[in-house]
Amino acid sequence: xxxxxxxxxxxxxxxxxxxxxxxxxxxxxxxxxxxxxxxxxxxxxxxxxxxxxxxxxxxxxxxxxxxxxxxxxxxxxxxxxxxxxxxxxxxxxxxxxxxxxxxxxxxxxxxxxxxxxxxxxxxxxxxxxxxxxxxxxxxxxxxxxxxxxxxxxxxxxxxxxxxxxxxxxxxxxxxxxxxxxxxxxxxxxxxxxxxxxxxxxxxxxxxxxxxxxxxxxxxxxxxxxxxxxxxxxxxxxxxxxxxxxxxxxxxxxxxxxxxxxxxxxxxxxxxxxxxxxxxxxxxxxxxxxxx
Amino acid sequence: xxxxxxxxxxxxxxxxxxxxxxxxxxxxxxxxxxxxxxxxxxxxxxxxxxxxxxxxxxxxxxxxxxxxxxxxxxxxxxxxxxxxxxxxxxxxxxxxxxxxxxxxxxxxxxxxxxxxxxxxxxxxxxxxxxxxxxxxxxxxxxxxxxxxxxxxxxxxxxxxxxxxxxxxxxxxxxxxxxxxxxxxxxxxxxxxxxxxxxxxxxxxxxxxxxxxxxxxxxxxxxxxxxxxxxxxxxxxxxxxxxxxxxxxxxxxxxxxxxxxxx
Numbered sequence: 429x430x431x432x433x434x435x436x437x438x439x440x441x442x443x444x445x446x447x448x449x450x451x452x453x454x455x456x457x458x459x460x461x462x463x464x465x466x467x468x469x470x471x472x473x474x475x476x477x478x479x480x481x482x483x484x485x486x487x488x489x490x491x492x493x494x495x496x497x498x499x500x501x502x503x504x505x506x507x508x509x510x511x512x513x514x515x516x517x518x519x520x521x522x523x524x525x526x527x528x529x530x531x532x533x534x535x536x537x538x539x540x541x542x543x544x545x546x547x548x549x550x551x552x553x554x555x556x557x558x559x560x561x562x563x564x565x566x567x568x569x570x571x572x573x574x575x576x577x578x579x580x581x582x583x584x585x586x587x588x589x590x591x592x593x594x595x596x597x598x599x600x601x602x603x604x605x606x607x608x609x610x611x612x613x614x615x616x617x618x619x620x621x622x623x624x625x626x627x628x629x630x631x632x633x634x635x636x637x638x639x640x641x642x643x644x645x646x647x648x649x650x651x652x653x654x655x656x657x658x659x660x661x662x663x664x665x666x667x668x669x670x671x672x673x674x675x676x677x678x679x680x681x682x683x684x685x686x687x688x689x690x691x692x693x694x695x696x697x698x699x700x701x702x703x704x705x706x707x708x709x710x711x712x713x714x715x716x717x718x719x
Numbered sequence: 720x721x722x723x724x725x726x727x728x729x730x731x732x733x734x735x736x737x738x739x740x741x742x743x744x745x746x747x748x749x750x751x752x753x754x755x756x757x758x759x760x761x762x763x764x765x766x767x768x769x770x771x772x773x774x775x776x777x778x779x780x781x782x783x784x785x786x787x788x789x790x791x792x793x794x795x796x797x798x799x800x801x802x803x804x805x806x807x808x809x810x811x812x813x814x815x816x817x818x819x820x821x822x823x824x825x826x827x828x829x830x831x832x833x834x835x836x837x838x839x840x841x842x843x844x845x846x847x848x849x850x851x852x853x854x855x856x857x858x859x860x861x862x863x864x865x866x867x868x869x870x871x872x873x874x875x876x877x878x879x880x881x882x883x884x885x886x887x888x889x890x891x892x893x894x895x896x897x898x899x900x901x902x903x904x905x906x907x908x909x910x911x912x913x914x915x916x917x918x919x920x921x922x923x924x925x926x927x928x929x930x931x932x933x934x935x936x937x938x939x940x941x942x943x944x945x946x947x948x949x950x951x952x953x954x955x956x957x958x959x960x961x962x963x964x965x966x967x968x969x970x971x972x973x974x975x976x977x978x979x980x981x
Contacts, residue, residue: 500854526856534854540847554855557862 451514453478453610453642454499459508461494462669468494470669471508474661481636481643483653485692486663487701491670492646493537496612499644500534501525512610530558532610533603537618539595541587547574547598548583554605573601577631593624600628604635610642611635617649625649629656650693654678664688665701739961746939747931749860750868756858757865767870774832775878779824783882786823787889790814794890795898807900808909811890812883816913816922817978820883822970825929828875829962833937836867837958840941841951849942864938871934872927879926921977928969933962 452475461469468491476482484492497503498510504519511517512528519525541550551570555561561569574580577597579590587595596616603611613632617625633656636643647653653660660681664673674681674689681689691699707713750757757764794810840863843849852859887909894900913919937958944954 502850502853522858526858529854529856532854534851536847536851538847540851542848542851543846554857557855557857 451478452476452511453513454644455511456495456498457509457511459498459505459510460669461491461498461503461505461507467669470666470671472663472670472672473508474672474675476642476644477659478642479636479640480658481633481645481656483645483647483657483660484663485647485650485653485660486670486673487665487692488648490663490665492663493614496534496614496644496646499610499612500529500532530606531608532612533606533608534612535596535600535603535614535616537614538592539587539599541595541599541602543587546584546586547579547590547601550587550598551601551605554602558606569605570601573605574598576604576635577601578627593620596620597624597628600631604639607639608641609639610644611639613643613645613647615646615648617647617652625652629653632656654682662689662692742943743935743939746860746864746942747935750865750935750938753858753861753865756861757869760866763862763866764869764873767866768873771828771832771836771867771870771874772877774835775828775874776881778827778831779878779882780885782823782827783820783885784889786819786882787811787815787886787891788893789889790819790886791890791893791898795894795900804894804900805904806908806912807890807894808887808905808907809912811894812887812909812913813918815883815886815890816918818922818970818974820886821879821922821926821929822966824879824882824926825875825933825966826963828871828878828930829933829937829966830959832871832874833933833958833962834955836871836934836937837941837944837955838951840864840867840938841944841946841954844942844944845946845948845951864942867938868931868934871937872930875930875933876923876926879922879929883922917978921973924977925970925973928973929966932965932969936962936965 454476456472456474459469459472460467472495484495486492494503498505499512499517501510501512501517501519509516513531515524515528517525517528541547542553545553548570551573552566555566555569559566571580571583574583577600579594579597579601582590582594582598587598590598600613600616611632616628616632620628629652632643632645635641645653645657655678657678659677660675661672662674662681663670674684674686676684681693684690684693688700690696691701697703790811791807794807794814795804798804798806798810840849843863849859849863852862891902891905895902895905940954940958940961941951944950
């Protein structure tokens, strides 16, 4: 079981799980966001503290990825603010936005690798863009990053020549190429085989400790997340957009009696969240009469 | 109600047109404002010149040759009626340098390289590669759009020049080699009647304007495409339609300004 993984437990114990004194790296202040008329997030406030691995969890479509996009400034809040590294993120001011982005790395759900470049060139890309390092130095750095994700041997392959899971690991190497202070992971465990899943979970924890970074993981994978996260935020859907339903350490959430948290963690069909999208009665749909 | 609906549709079309013009101008301004940053890496522009030029070179050369052959043949038949077949070289050269070279080269560029640009950028958007650039604090306008814009701007006049040169060669093949027009008259009428500034330079100016329009339309369609297969397909089609109409419309305006007395 992932939660019994000695490496993950040992790595997790190396940092203070709650670190109340640590400064917030990311802070959401009464934030609301929607796409057009569709409200996604409704008045959410919470803080992510330095040095932690934090998981954002909740059902599909609840707005977890949107929260990552808000942190990285890819979308701007409609109400409220997002503070990153202690300053409000101003997506209209490109210079300030790019200054903040240079200190973070984002792992996209499907990698978003540049398909015309090799794995090596993909990882080298941010280094070439933002530093004046020599080619030999860049080569060493890139191979080290690829070694971290176990893909040094695939350096000269194109993204089309590797599997989806490998592409995501290359994307992870690219995201950490400049040793960011804040690493954002969008569904890092989706579609991974059990071996890659465990390795990736440990990698997220290990990288966070090694870089002294803060990690924000958007995921549905309860077991792996509870093994590596210091703090977990659970979001629940509501008619006015997603709200923060619960937060705490993995232990606190395991003990939670909140009906939504229980439904989510136990994977129950019955509960506050309806499995079926609202629809007319099934009898009516098949022309069988009835209510 | 039908009249009201028609007026509403017309209004929507007008709004879409004005919005399109606005987006065109905003994106063009963004690229121009980043000119310094874009030209700091001439290697990227060179790569685009190579890529876009290679994409269109074969079709431009073949099309130019055939247009020249047809122009030579039709020109000869028409001029012979007036006993002026010696002026065939002048007719072929003026037609190609002033009009057909810049216009057809730009139309072929829109269909060949323009669609490729739109599809490439649309797919980069669909694959979140542009968003990945943004999150890496790399400006996609300066890094992706800018080099392609200046690449297109350089390539279209070069292609138009090649088109005209090969077309003149085609006219010479038909007129002089096959039909037997006097070669001395063919070349001397051409060199005497074609003015460098009025004809050649104006033709080059036209192709620069067409290059800006077609490349910018291709980039705008790709950058603004819906990140779905249908969205990219629609954007690619629009590149050809809008790009071609823009070239033809601009050609009329430029011709009126350069050669007319309007």
